[in-house]
Amino acid sequence: MLSSPLRLARCISSLAYWCAHLLVLERAHERVGGASMVVSFPRRSFAYLTVRDRMPTILTRVIDTIHRNKNKFFEEYGEEGIQAEKQTISLLSKMRNELLTDKPLLELTDSLQDTESWNQYLQRQQKQQGDQDSVSWFKSPWLYVECYMYRRVQEALWLNPPISDYDVFNEGKTQSFFESQQAMMTLCTYVEGLNKNMEGLSKNQLLEHFNKLLQVSLWGNKCDLSISAGQDNSQKTSPIDSLDSLQPFILVNDSNRVWSALISPQRPGQSKETALVRVDIVLDNSGFELFTDLVLADFLVSSRLAHEIHFHGKSFPWFVSDVTANDFQWTIRQTTAANHKWMSKSGVQWMSHLKDGAWSYHDHPFWTQPHEFCDMEADAPDLYATLQGADLVLFKGDLNYRKLTGDREWDHTASFHTALRGFGPAPLCSLRTLKANVQVGLQPGQGERLGSQDPEWMTSGKYAVVQFDNAKSEQKD
Numbered sequence: 001m002l003s004s005p006l007r008l009a010r011c012i013s014s015l016a017y018w019c020a021h022l023l024v025l026e027r028a029h030e031r032v033g034g035a036s037m038v039v040s041f042p043r044r045s046f047a048y049l050t051v052r053d054r055m056p057t058i059l060t061r062v063i064d065t066i067h068r069n070k071n072k073f074f075e076e077y078g079e080e081g082i083q084a085e086k087q088t089i090s091l092l093s094k095m096r097n098e099l100l101t102d103k104p105l106l107e108l109t110d111s112l113q114d115t116e117s118w119n120q121y122l123q124r125q126q127k128q129q130g131d132q133d134s135v136s137w138f139k140s141p142w143l144y145v146e147c148y149m150y151r152r153v154q155e156a157l158w159l160n161p162p163i164s165d166y167d168v169f170n171e172g173k174t175q176s177f178f179e180s181q182q183a184m185m186t187l188c189t190y191v192e193g194l195n196k197n198m199e200g201l202s203k204n205q206l207l208e209h210f211n212k213l214l215q216v217s218l219w220g221n222k223c224d225l226s227i228s229a230g231q232d233n234s235q236k237t238s239p240i241d242s243l244d245s246l247q248p249f250i251l252v253n254d255s256n257r258v259w260s261a262l263i264s265p266q267r268p269g270q271s272k273e274t275a276l277v278r279v280d281i282v283l284d285n286s287g288f289e290l291f292t293d294l295v296l297a298d299f300l301v302s303s304r305l306a307h308e309i310h311f312h313g314k315s316f317p318w319f320v321s322d323v324t325a326n327d328f329q330w331t332i333r334q335t336t337a338a339n340h341k342w343m344s345k346s347g348v349q350w351m352s353h354l355k356d357g358a359w360s361y362h363d364h365p366f367w368t369q370p371h372e373f374c375d376m377e378a379d380a381p382d383l384y385a386t387l388q389g390a391d392l393v394l395f396k397g398d399l400n401y402r403k404l405t406g407d408r409e410w411d412h413t414a415s416f417h418t419a420l421r422g423f424g425p426a427p428l429c430s431l432r433t434l435k436a437n438v439q440v441g442l443q444p445g446q447g448e449r450l451g452s453q454d455p456e457w458m459t460s461g462k463y464a465v466v467q468f469d470n471a472k473s474e475q476k477d
C-alpha cells in the first residue's frame with residue numbers, strides 16, 4: 001500500500017501529466033522548404049502518441065534495465081557501481097517527468113564531442129519558435145525531441161562512470177538476434193547455394209538474386225525495437241519465401257535504378273570497365289536487420305558488383321535497436337560461432353571482408369544528431385565528402401527517411417528529389433518500412449487509396465519503399 005505522501009506525490013504528478021496534455025497545441029506549422037514541419041502535434045497523431053506513450057515506455061524500460069543490473073554493477077565496480085546506478089536512474093526519472101509534463105528541453109551538461117552542437121541546435125530551435133513558448137517535448141518538432149531523448153539517455157550514463165559505456169538496449173538487440181536464428185539459417189543456406197554457382201550466373205540471374213536480397217534487407221527493417229517500444233520484434237518467417245507475398249506492399253520500387261547505379265557507376269574519371277564500385281550502407285537496426293544488410297553486402301562483394309562496402313553505424317546506443325560498433329562486431333562474431341554450417345561460413349567470410357579492407361565500419365557523430373540530411377553539407381562537411389566517394393548510398397529505415405525528407409508534411413505526390421532539398425552526395429536509395437507520417441513519390445491518388453483501405457498505412461510497418469534518387473542530376477523522379 002503506498003504511503004500517503006507518496007500517494008499524494010503520484011496524484012500531483014498524474015494531474016500535472018494530464019494538464020500538460022490539455023496544453024497540447026493544435027498543429028502549428030513552420031513553412032520551411034516548401035512544406036510544413038510538424039511543430040506540435042494534434043491529439044491522437046502518431047507523433048503525439050509516440051511522445052505521450054511510446055517514449056515514456058521506452059524510458060521506463062531503460063530505468064528498469066539499469067535497476068535489474070544493479071548487482072552486476074556492484075560485482076564489477078563495488079559501491080561506486082551502486083552509486084552510479086542510483087544516480088543514472090535519478091537523472092532518467094527526472095527526464096521522464098520533464099517529458100510527461102511537457103517541461104522545456106534542457107542544455108546538455110556532459111562534455112562529449114557533440115555537446116556543443118546539440119546545445120547550439122537547441123538555441124536555434126528556440127530562436128525559430130520565438131519567445132512565447134520554450135522548446136519543449138510537446139511543442140517542438142517530433143524528430144528533434146525524439147532524437148534529444150536518446151542523447152539525454154547517453155548523457156545520464158556518461159555522467160556516471162563506471163557505467164558510462166553500458167548499453168541499456170543491449171539485451172533487446174541480442175535477443176532479437178537469437179530469436180531470428182531460423183530465418184538467419186534459411187538466409188545463409190540460400191547464400192551458400194548462390195555462392196556455389198556464382199561464376200556461372202548470367203547478368204539476369206545476378207539481377208534476380210540482387211532484387212531478392214535487396215528486398216530481404218528492406219523487410220529486415222520491420223524488426224525495429226523503437227516502434228515496438230522494446231517488445232520482441234524478431235523475424236519469425238522465412239525471409240526468402242515471404243518475398244512474393246510482400247511484393248504488393250512495396251509502394252515505390254526503384255530497384256531497377258539501384259541496379260543501374262551499380263552496374264554503370266557515374267563517378268567522374270571512372271570507366272565502366274575499371275570502376276571499383278563502392279556502396280555505402282547507412283545502417284539502422286541491429287539483430288535481424290543488420291544480418292540482412294551483411295548478407296546483401298557479402299553478395300555485392302562476392303558477385304563483384306561492388307568492391308568496397310562502407311557501413312555507417314551509430315556512435316552510441318540510439319532508438320533502442322540501432323547498430324553500434326559493438327553490435328556490428330558482436331553480430332559477426334556470433335554468426336561465425338553459430339552451430340550452423342552455412343551461418344558460420346558466412347561469418348568467416350564477413351570477417352575476411354573486414355580483414356582485407358573490402359568492408360569498413362564508420363560511426364560519424366552526425367548520425368546521432370537531430371539534423372535533417374539536407375543540413376549535412378553545412379554541418380558535417382567531412383561526412384558529406386566521405387559519402388561523395390560512394391557510387392551508391394543505401395539508407396536503411398524509417399528514421400533515416402524522416403531525416404532525408406525533413407519529416408515534413410509533403411504531399412504524397414511530391415517527388416523524392418524535391419523532398420531531399422538538395423541533399424545528394426551520391427546516387428542514393430532509401431530502403432524503408434513505413435513507420436511515420438511522411439511519404440513522398442507516390443502516384444496521384446495512391447495515398448488516398450491506401451488511406452481508405454488502411455488508416456494505419458503510414459505507421460504500421462506493413463508497407464515499404466525502395467526509393468532512389470540520382471542526386472547528381474536534376475532529373476524528375
Ligand SMILES: O=P(O)(O)OC[C@@]1(O)O[C@H](CO)[C@@H](O)[C@@H]1O
Pocket residue numbers: 050054146221224225226227284285319396397398399400433435436
Ligand atoms: O529507423 P527505424 O528503426 O526504421 O524506425 C525507428 C522509429 O520506429 O522510431 C520512431 C518511433 O519511435 C519512428 O518514427 C521511427 O520510424
Ligand SMILES: [Mn+2]
Pocket residue numbers: 224226284285319321322397399
Ligand atoms: Mn532504428
